[in-house]
Amino acid sequence: MSKEPDRIFAQPLDKVPDFAFNEDVVRVFPDMIKRSVPGYPTIVENLGVLAAQFAQPNSVLYDLGASLGAVTQALRRHVRTDGCRVIAVDNSAAMVERCREYLNGQNSMFQELLPVEVIEGDILALDFQPASVVALNFTLQFIAPEQRTALLSRIRRSLLPGGALILSEKLRFNDAEEHALLTDLHVAFKRANGYSELEIAQKRSAIENVMKPDSLEEHRERLLAAGFSKVVPWFQCLNFASLIALP
Ligand SMILES: C[S@@+](CC[C@H](N)C(=O)[O-])C[C@H]1O[C@@H](n2cnc3c(N)ncnc32)[C@H](O)[C@@H]1O
Numbered sequence: 452m453s454k455e456p457d458r459i460f461a462q463p464l465d466k467v468p469d470f471a472f473n474e475d476v477v478r479v480f481p482d483m484i485k486r487s488v489p490g491y492p493t494i495v496e497n498l499g500v501l502a503a504q505f506a507q508p509n510s511v512l513y514d515l516g517a518s519l520g521a522v523t524q525a526l527r528r529h530v531r532t533d534g535c536r537v538i539a540v541d542n543s544a545a546m547v548e549r550c551r552e553y554l555n556g557q558n559s560m561f562q563e564l565l566p567v568e569v570i571e572g573d574i575l576a577l578d579f580q581p582a583s584v585v586a587l588n589f590t591l592q593f594i595a596p597e598q599r600t601a602l603l604s605r606i607r608r609s610l611l612p613g614g615a616l617i618l619s620e621k622l623r624f625n626d627a628e629e630h631a632l633l634t635d636l637h638v639a640f641k642r643a644n645g646y647s648e649l650e651i652a653q654k655r656s657a658i659e660n661v662m663k664p665d666s667l668e669e670h671r672e673r674l675l676a677a678g679f680s681k682v683v684p685w686f687q688c689l690n691f692a693s694l695i696a697l698p
């Protein structure tokens with residue numbers, strides 16, 4: 452994985468463009484996400500552990516919005532169920548190209564890994580195959596809010612009995628005081644990870660039009676409306692959380 456440090460917002464910009472998963476972001480993405488999302492390494496590794504509990508023989512495991520394939524690699528480290536294969540999907544050409552390189556490197560180093568197919572495409576247009584695990588790791592927040600329920604309904608319909616959706620997201624909070632406190636603590640987390648005030652402020656304006664977090668209550672209601680029977684939060688660090696949704 453690239454070790455290049457994220458300096459994307461380090462210099463003052465006349466106008467901060469909307470955030471995009473382009474070549475510049477791809478180059479620094481492992482550093483960016485680790486320094487921006489509290490608990491990210493724990494979530495990714497344990498997503499593999501959780502997935503192993505829900506994986507059903509001869510089924511598909513989806514990594515939706517796979518970026519560089521961190522979740523796919525965790526699935527390959529932990530899932531040992533017979534006949535499983537991973538389908539990783541992302542609509543950023545730059546991400547997909549680099550993701551394929553990393554996974555090919557993994558293929559040549561280890562034997563008996565789950566087969567992986569990396570698809571460059573829009574998860575909103577995906578024809579889902581019967582799946583036992585679907586991971587949306589910090590991806591739903593980038594989908595237009597009015598399209599989220601339909602996507603989750605299609606995922607729900609593709610899930611096999613015994614399977615699960617694992618959904619990780621940045622959260623907002625309905626209680627203004629709680630929202631302000633956890634937002635401040637997230638800024639402190641970024642500062643402690645070496646981001647300057649300028650970098651933090653410019654990143655905030657870059658993502659505000661493209662990334663729309665929901666509250667835990669909104670997630671729960673939407674998942675139930677999409678046909679899931681049970682929603683169980685399994686991780687929260689500051690304003691970032693991960694949920695298990697059962698069919
Ligand atoms: C924050 S990143 C996900 C991080 C990744 N899952 C991980 O754990 O390292 C969000 C990803 O979702 C992808 N994405 C956003 N909208 C998408 C869509 N409609 N279809 C496919 N991928 C999408 C972006 O290109 C980006 O790579």
Ligand SMILES: O=C(O)C(=O)C[C@]1(C(=O)O)C=C[C@@H](O)C=C1
Binds near residue numbers: 589621654655658662
């Ligand atoms: O909330 C922020 O400030 C973030 O930087 C979050 C976030 C994310 O949750 O995906 C946004 C974009 C990058 O992909 C990395 C992290």
